[in-house]
Amino acid sequence: MDIDPREFPTYGIAEAAGYLHIPPATLRSWTVGRTYQTREGPKPFESLIKLPDLSQARLSFSNLVEAHVLRGLRTRHDVSIRAVRQALSYAEQQLGLERLLLSEELLTSAGEIFLADFDGPGGRSAAGARYTGRGSWSCWWGTS
Secondary structure, eight states, X not given: XXXXXXXXXXXXXXXXXXXXXXXXXXXXHHHTOEEEEXXXXXXXXOOSSOOSOTTTTEEOHHHHHHHHHHHHHHHTSOOOHHHHHHHHHHHHHHHOOSOGGGOTTEEEETTXXXXXXXXXXXXXXXXXXXXXXXXXXXXXXEOO
């Protein structure tokens, strides 16, 4: 079985962080996760980007693109990590879209995330799915 060359684990965390102009600790959190301390004790920060092989902690080219998109959502469009996490979860669980950050239908505006013209489950076409940033999604379904 041939592996798509874009999915081959190629870039170390520090190298990829340099290309993306972000701290290596941030990229490590996004790709591997980490534990952080709270008043209630340690809490996990679950990764946002799935690496091809977690034991190697190396990014594929596609992961590099996902991290670039995530960086843009965070720094240029003021999208919160909470909104990103909820968008990723919604896209995967409700729409069967495993890599939202690579999707051409991903749109953003003023701290909100949208999906446009996505073919949803059962052949229905989503005219849009919008995370409001206030703990809820608004979805509009049209006919295909």
